[in-house]
Amino acid sequence: MxxxxxxxxxxxxxxxxxxxxxxxxxxxxxxxxxxxxxxxxxxxxxxxxxxxxxxxxxxxxxxxxxxxxxxxxxxxxxxxxxxxxxxxxxxxxxxxxxxxxxxxxxxxxxxxxxxxxxxxxxxxxxxxxxxxxxxxxxxxxxxxxxxxxxxxxxxxxxxxxxxxxxxxxxxxxxxxxxxxxxxxxxxxxxxxxxxxxxxxxxxxxxxxxxxxxxxxxxxxxxxxxxxxxxxxxxxxxxxxxxxxxxxxxxxxxAFQGYGALTEPYGIIANYDMVMNGAVTVNIEGKRFSNENADISAQALNILAQPEGTGWIIFDDARRAIVENLPEFRDLVTLGGVRTAPDADQLAALIRVPPDALKDTLAEVEKMTRGEMACPFGRDFSKSAPLSGTLHALKTTGALFHTQxxxxxxxxxxxxxxxxxxxxxxxxxxxxxxxxxxxxxxxxxxxxxxxxxxxxxxxxxxxxxxxxxxx
Missing domain, CATH: 3.50.50.60 (FAD/NAD(P)-binding domain)
Known part of the structure; x- marks a missing residue:
């Protein structure tokens, strides 16, 4: 300069x-x-x-x-x-x-x-x-x-x-x-x-x-x-x-991070689905954070995971929340949304351990029913369990703006x-x-x-x- x-x-x-x-x-x-x-x-x-x-x-x-x-x-x-x-x-x-x-x-x-x-x-x-x-x-x-x-x-x-x-x-x-x-x-x-x-x-x-x-x-x-x-x-x-x-x-x-930038597309994943019950897992099929505690800090949480990436897991009910948003429509067009009828087939599609993903989703269901507490402090009391057809978006964390x-x-x-x-x-x-x-x-x-x-x-x-x- x-x-x-x-x-x-x-x-x-x-x-x-x-x-x-x-x-x-x-x-x-x-x-x-x-x-x-x-x-x-x-x-x-x-x-x-x-x-x-x-x-x-x-x-x-x-x-x-x-x-x-x-x-x-x-x-x-x-x-x-x-x-x-x-x-x-x-x-x-x-x-x-x-x-x-x-x-x-x-x-x-x-x-x-x-x-x-x-x-x-x-x-x-x-x-x-x-x-x-x-x-x-x-x-x-x-x-x-x-x-x-x-x-x-x-x-x-x-x-x-x-x-x-x-x-x-x-x-x-x-x-x-x-x-x-x-x-x-x-x-x-x-x-x-x-x-x-x-x-x-x-x-x-x-x-x-x-x-x-x-x-x-x-x-x-x-x-x-x-x-x-x-x-x-x-x-x-x-x-x-x-x-x-x-x-x-x-x-x-001070900075704004974002913990849901899709890979490799560089398009943000609309966080509305996560706010309403979707979860994020790492490549080991495990949750690693309170996804709703802080969108900005989630960037560092996900970058700390293996390969610095994760997968947002959601069902048709959460997909409906973002279906008509422009970023999600772009991801659908590009083939970025992975879809399978159950956890086993979704795990194979996104290459995470199937047993780990099934265990994670079973725990999330218990949390939504009030049968166990989230180890990361997330409140699932107002969320319905994920069910039926499942979808996934590959994401990473990124620096968006310095503050x-x-x-x-x-x-x-x-x-x-x-x-x-x-x-x-x-x-x-x-x-x-x-x-x-x-x-x-x-x-x-x-x-x-x-x-x-x-x-x-x-x-x-x-x-x-x-x-x-x-």
Whole structure:
């Protein structure tokens, strides 16, 4: 990475607000800045914007939105804040948690009302995993591509200057650490120097930078069966630029893992089936964890198994729960769902010891009937036994998103260790510190896109206000 440059240069063009990265955070920041009246340049390194947003299921957790209230769900910022702090065992940055919980619902309402983003509640979502109520705002297709596309359409309609194939590889600043511009490189080797009055960094996290992962998240980066499932552009550039300007870093060991990435397809297995009674076994045919304790931490549990893989076992009743979800339909088309009439034949199909699998399923049936306790602490009391035709999906654990980054204040302005803000630098999404506390246990479902749209909204509005006053 070329990093920070303090050279005095002549810029080819200048904008009041420059945003780097056209994921959900960058697009939201650009929309907010435009709503505040600023001229905005949004720079995206890829020729076609995709990134982590398009790879997601498009869900945003938020409290107190009008959509949530219309669905009869009672929730508010105080309850969301309490859930964040409880989930992270008090390790989340309380000021940031308060900022996010206070503004996430407002961000959803603004995106729906001002920019026609088609959010709706996912009322079928069956597990809260730290959310005390359902906060899952998604788009109709339940795909991140739809959300990303809707945000791009909104940005175009709002007059955002979106330039793709524009890789920012250098940030220029003066002796006071005021950012004055960036260098943009093109695929053909040409470059442009773009001046700015304010800079918003939304380059996501550092999951694709193995050295940073090894440094900040050794539990994952040094795992024997390490997997990364994220955009290859998430190299931590924005975080390193901010650090070099004097920014404080926060929650750098926090991450979102996922313990149900299908092999070899690289498609997520919809966890709804596991929430409702499906189980995961290793290649020895044995369960090894409480599958419902923590989706994120399950990634490390499964990577610790032989070959770093396992099998989700489910029946027709659980299959019906996910049958119409896009990821499951893709897996069916690709032949990823293995099916057999009984445990013996399924064991032969997936090559696990048949006696071990039958014993495991017999124990699970006893647990659902209350005849024995789960050795891993899972509550099966509300689950029906697996029965009839059985299915299996081969899965592994993967790092999805890093959750640490630049510390920001309530305006999404990047701050130093003493809490004072850098002159004109803002951050959002995976470039900023998240609400996940430390490690992998504090990640709340849909927190990634919550951080993106919430801090994006705040960063864009604040950057536009600062630029206007310059």
């Amino acid at each position: 070329s990093g920070l440059d303090r050279s005095a240069v002549a810029f080819d063009v200048e904008f009041p607000v420059v945003v780097v990265g056209a994921g959900a955070a960058g697009l939201t920041a650009a929309l907010a800045a435009r709503d505040a009246g600023a001229e905005v340049l949004l720079l995206e390194r890829d020729e076609t914007p995709r990134g982590s947003t398009s790879m997601s299921q498009g869900y945003v957790c938020a409290a107190g939105s009008k959509i949530q209230r219309a669905a009869g769900i009672e929730d508010d910022a105080e309850r969301f804040y309490a859930d964040i702090m409880a989930r992270t065992r008090g390790t989340a940055n309380p000021d940031l948690a308060r900022t996010v919980s206070d503004n996430a619902g407002r961000a959803i309402d603004w995106l729906v009302e001002n920019h026609k983003i088609p959010f709706e509640m996912n009322l079928t979502w069956g597990g809260f995993f730290g959310h005390s109520v359902n906060r899952m705002h998604g788009v109709p297709s339940k795909r991140g591509e739809e959300l990303h596309g809707a945000l791009i359409r909104a940005a175009e309609e709002a007059g955002v200057n979106l330039v793709t194939g524009a890789h920012v590889d250098k940030v220029f600043a003066d002796e006071t650490n005021t950012v004055v511009g960036v260098r943009v490189r093109r695929a053909d080797g040409s470059e442009e120097l773009v001046g700015c009055q304010t800079l918003v960094l939304t380059t996501c996290g550092f999951g694709a930078n193995l050295e940073m992962v090894k440094t900040y998240i050794p539990s994952f980066g040094q795992a024997a069966n390490y997997r990364y499932f994220g955009h290859e552009g998430n190299e931590g550039e924005g975080i390193e630029w901010g650090r070099d300007l004097g920014a404080a870093l926060g929650s750098m060991d 640490g980054g630049l510390k920001v204040n309530s305006k999404a302005q990047v701050i130093r260790a003493d809490g004072t803000p850098l002159p004109n630098l803002f951050a959002g999404g995976g470039t900023a510190e998240s609400i996940s506390g430390t490690g992998c246990n504090g990640y709340l479902p849909a927190a990634g896109l919550c951080m993106a749209v919430t801090l994006g909204m705040l960063a864009g509005a604040s950057a536009a206000e600062l630029a206007a006053s310059a």
